[in-house]
Amino acid sequence: MQDVFHAKTKLLDYVDGEELVIIINEEQAWDHGISAMDKVVMKYKDTDYVLDVSLSNKLVKRNEVGLSEDVYKKYNLGADVIVSISFTQTNGKAIDALKKALGGKKLNYEETKTIMDDIGHNRFTDILTTYYGAIGFFKKASDKELFEMAKAMGETGEMLHFDGVVADKHCMGGVPGNETTMIMIPLLTSLGIKMPKTFSKAITTPAATGECVNVLMDISFSKKQIENLVKKNNCCLVWGGGLSLAPADEKLIKVAYPLSMQSYSRTVVSIMAKKYAMGINHSLIDIPMGPTAKVPDMKTAKWLKKRYEYVGKKLGMKVHVEITKADQPIGAGIGAVLQVREVLRVLQQHELRPMDLQNKAVYLASKIIELVGLAKGKKAYELAFNQLKSGAAWKKMQEIIKAQ
Amino acid sequence: MQDVFHAKTKLLDYVDGEELVIIINEEQAWDHGISAMDKVVMKYKDTDYVLDVSLSNKLVKRNEVGLSEDVYKKYNLGADVIVSISFTQTNGKAIDALKKALGGKKLNYEETKTIMDDIGHNRFTDILTTYYGAIGFFKKASDKELFEMAKAMGETGEMLHFDGVVADKHCMGGVPGNETTMIMIPLLTSLGIKMPKTFSKAITTPAATGECVNVLMDISFSKKQIENLVKKNNCCLVWGGGLSLAPADEKLIKVAYPLSMQSYSRTVVSIMAKKYAMGINHSLIDIPMGPTAKVPDMKTAKWLKKRYEYVGKKLGMKVHVEITKADQPIGAGIGAVLQVREVLRVLQQHELRPMDLQNKAVYLASKIIELVGLAKGKKAYELAFNQLKSGAAWKKMQEIIKAQ
Numbered sequence: 001m002q003d004v005f006h007a008k009t010k011l012l013d014y015v016d017g018e019e020l021v022i023i024i025n026e027e028q029a030w031d032h033g034i035s036a037m038d039k040v041v042m043k044y045k046d047t048d049y050v051l052d053v054s055l056s057n058k059l060v061k062r063n064e065v066g067l068s069e070d071v072y073k074k075y076n077l078g079a080d081v082i083v084s085i086s087f088t089q090t091n092g093k094a095i096d097a098l099k100k101a102l103g104g105k106k107l108n109y110e111e112t113k114t115i116m117d118d119i120g121h122n123r124f125t126d127i128l129t130t131y132y133g134a135i136g137f138f139k140k141a142s143d144k145e146l147f148e149m150a151k152a153m154g155e156t157g158e159m160l161h162f163d164g165v166v167a168d169k170h171c172m173g174g175v176p177g178n179e180t181t182m183i184m185i186p187l188l189t190s191l192g193i194k195m196p197k198t199f200s201k202a203i204t205t206p207a208a209t210g211e212c213v214n215v216l217m218d219i220s221f222s223k224k225q226i227e228n229l230v231k232k233n234n235c236c237l238v239w240g241g242g243l244s245l246a247p248a249d250e251k252l253i254k255v256a257y258p259l260s261m262q263s264y265s266r267t268v269v270s271i272m273a274k275k276y277a278m279g280i281n282h283s284l285i286d287i288p289m290g291p292t293a294k295v296p297d298m299k300t301a302k303w304l305k306k307r308y309e310y311v312g313k314k315l316g317m318k319v320h321v322e323i324t325k326a327d328q329p330i331g332a333g334i335g336a337v338l339q340v341r342e343v344l345r346v347l348q349q350h351e352l353r354p355m356d357l358q359n360k361a362v363y364l365a366s367k368i369i370e371l372v373g374l375a376k377g378k379k380a381y382e383l384a385f386n387q388l389k390s391g392a393a394w395k396k397m398q399e400i401i402k403a404q
Numbered sequence: 405m406q407d408v409f410h411a412k413t414k415l416l417d418y419v420d421g422e423e424l425v426i427i428i429n430e431e432q433a434w435d436h437g438i439s440a441m442d443k444v445v446m447k448y449k450d451t452d453y454v455l456d457v458s459l460s461n462k463l464v465k466r467n468e469v470g471l472s473e474d475v476y477k478k479y480n481l482g483a484d485v486i487v488s489i490s491f492t493q494t495n496g497k498a499i500d501a502l503k504k505a506l507g508g509k510k511l512n513y514e515e516t517k518t519i520m521d522d523i524g525h526n527r528f529t530d531i532l533t534t535y536y537g538a539i540g541f542f543k544k545a546s547d548k549e550l551f552e553m554a555k556a557m558g559e560t561g562e563m564l565h566f567d568g569v570v571a572d573k574h575c576m577g578g579v580p581g582n583e584t585t586m587i588m589i590p591l592l593t594s595l596g597i598k599m600p601k602t603f604s605k606a607i608t609t610p611a612a613t614g615e616c617v618n619v620l621m622d623i624s625f626s627k628k629q630i631e632n633l634v635k636k637n638n639c640c641l642v643w644g645g646g647l648s649l650a651p652a653d654e655k656l657i658k659v660a661y662p663l664s665m666q667s668y669s670r671t672v673v674s675i676m677a678k679k680y681a682m683g684i685n686h687s688l689i690d691i692p693m694g695p696t697a698k699v700p701d702m703k704t705a706k707w708l709k710k711r712y713e714y715v716g717k718k719l720g721m722k723v724h725v726e727i728t729k730a731d732q733p734i735g736a737g738i739g740a741v742l743q744v745r746e747v748l749r750v751l752q753q754h755e756l757r758p759m760d761l762q763n764k765a766v767y768l769a770s771k772i773i774e775l776v777g778l779a780k781g782k783k784a785y786e787l788a789f790n791q792l793k794s795g796a797a798w799k800k801m802q803e804i805i806k807a808q
């Protein structure tokens with residue numbers, strides 16, 4: 001990639017809705033053969049930002065580039081800094097692979113990787129990303145393809161690594177009030193299990209883990225800060241969007257959003273790619289099954305269970321899938337603050353604690369205890385239960401809140 | 405659709421690459437619940453323009469909307485005119501139909517129509533349009549579905565109507581120098597056949613009919629002007645992009661462009677929809693077949709021939725498909741000016757005229773003469789040939805040039 005020109009950034013009072021547009025002086029663009037709707041790479045301090053080009057002679061002078069507020073916010077950039085602007089274009093190999101897949105043919109790992117790489121690094125336009133998204137609806141991917149998609153997706157962004165047993169609990173979601181994570185993490189880490197927990201913001205429930213955790217502590221941390229939190233407390237409760245884990249996932253979700261529909265197999269890819277990038281090697285997946293949950297019936301739940309187990313195993317994880325009944329909200333409170341109050345009541349063993357929430361959390365925690373090999377069956381359940389009863393989980397939670 | 409607010413247009417010195425963006429004052433947008441990336445309808449003089457929203461407090465004041473140069477050019481709008489801004493959103497039925505099709509199910513006519521309508525009227529985002537485009541690669545449409553797509557696509561834009569026999573000649577293209585249209589139109593209209601000929605700009609050849617005709621005369625006319633030209637001369641040679649014929653086609657081509665790939669069946673839909681909207685009832689389709697043409701082999705050519713014939717018949721046209729050998733350029737000149745010189749030499753029966761071009765034009769013209777029932781076989785060929793030899797075609801061409 002060759003440098004084209006250097007320019008000073010100018011903050012324009014302009015919101016483009018995360019289209020991430022750069023405005024280049026029209027004459028200067030013309031000199032360099034850049035057109036509106038091209039993509040360029042803006043380089044600043046060894047980081048590349050891929051942006052869509054618009055042109056203007058009045059908004060920006062030569063050797064100035066205009067950036068919208070979205071770009072400033074997203075990348076936390078300063079105004080009046082010197083950046084270099086160079087061409088980008090999608091990898092020809094990625095387009096060839098995409099055409100091959102649209103033609104109904106199977107892709108090998110290298111081909112899947114080159115597509116994920118271009119999507120993850122914003123070199124694919126929305127149109128190209130949508131073609132790749134559309135394939136998920138039409139063509140039933142083989143288990144091997146799902147694994148290769150998850151691996152490629154995980155490897156195109158930031159990757160974390162922790163020594164030893166690293167466990168995670170993931171809930172497919174879709175049921176309000178189902179806030180077991182905030183009970184399970186302190187409970188399990190108080191037993192010495194390492195759990196670097198990331199979560200996304202609410203997609204399908206009124207308040208997901210992110211919103212709930214944020215009631216008590218900060219959730220945005222850098223890779224370095226997360227590594228320090230895990231070193232200190234054996235765990236973290238952080239928002240994954242602050243990291244660049246499996247960045248192609250976010251783009252694929254963006255093009256799935258207008259349909260409010262994602263294929264089940266792509267959901268498996270999305271979740272497992274993020275666990276893999278996070279360095280997880282023991283994973284419990286909770287599939288709530290019920291008429292209003294994401295998974296409406298046992299047939300779908302079992303199909304998903306097999307895919308999670310296969311993909312996880314190939315990615316080097318021990319995976320346990322629990323299919324849980326989800327025919328009504330859990331606990332009595334819906335909404336972040338009320339849900340957090342219920343979580344705290346369980347941790348504090350308050351007499352008004354919701355027993356359904358406690359029971360689900362202890363049960364799922366016992367499954368992770370089994371997964372990492374600390375105890376089995378009734379012993380595992382008792383071990384989990386005692387961490388609540390003894391106050392060890394509540395003590396751990398206070399340490400976590402202090403650290404974050 | 406309810407009016408939201410009125411505003412004065414402001415021309416911003418800004419090229420957005422035909423994204424067709426409207427910039428709305430951020431506070432005002434907030435008051436009306438409009439966000440960046442929404443689509444709004446801008447109404448001016450009873451015409452609706454659907455535009456993508458960006459927000460700014462500095463570029464535009466309250467009750468001002470900023471428009472890029474692209475919007476001004478495309479819609480030929482004035483600055484400082486009062487427009488009304490209202491919400492738009494895609495028809496929920498179209499999204500439901502799209503999901504159904506992505507699920508592999510067949511759509512009925514109403515469902516196809518609602519999708520074409522939203523695409524054609526810019527209510528579908530690029531992402532949604534791409535999903536519909538992607539289906540063309542995966543799922544082999546039935547002949548009935550192709551017909552319904554062409555009908556729906558044709559009916560969602562402007563439609564022209566002419567009395568009696570209305571003929572057209574269309575070449576699928578892909579071979580340089582293949583400029584028979586400019587010979588055939590004056591030749592055939594000098595026999596009294598009505599031929600309102602539209603063309604697109606070059607996609608696959610160095611200079612297509614549009615570029616060639618434009619060497620001699622104007623090619624951009626309104627619907628009304630075209631009707632007058634046909635009334636006067638029995639024909640026109642005009643750029644179809646100036647009309648809004650089958651407007652969904654242009655959007656579907658836009659999302660096919662980054663792949664430089666369109667499915668054959670969608671090509672049939674695209675071509676027949678435009679003929680249908682143009683009021684054609686006798687159509688000759690020339691499929692050049694050869695290693696570098698769009699159609700590389702006889703199997704594909706024959707498959708296409710059947711689809712053109714079926715869809716045409718269902719749209720009420722008489723269709724004749726000619727598969728022509730296309731293994732080398734035709735004529736000696738490549739490029740608009742040289743090709744036009746060769747066309748004129750054929751019309752003028754100049755001694756240096758390219759005989760391969762003349763032969764192909766006369767042969768194809770004889771097929772249209774057969775199609776509309778003026779003469780058959782050898783008689784048709786002689787009739788066509790005589791219009792060249794007698795100078796009647798050349799005389800007609802001069803009238804056409806004068807009129808345009």
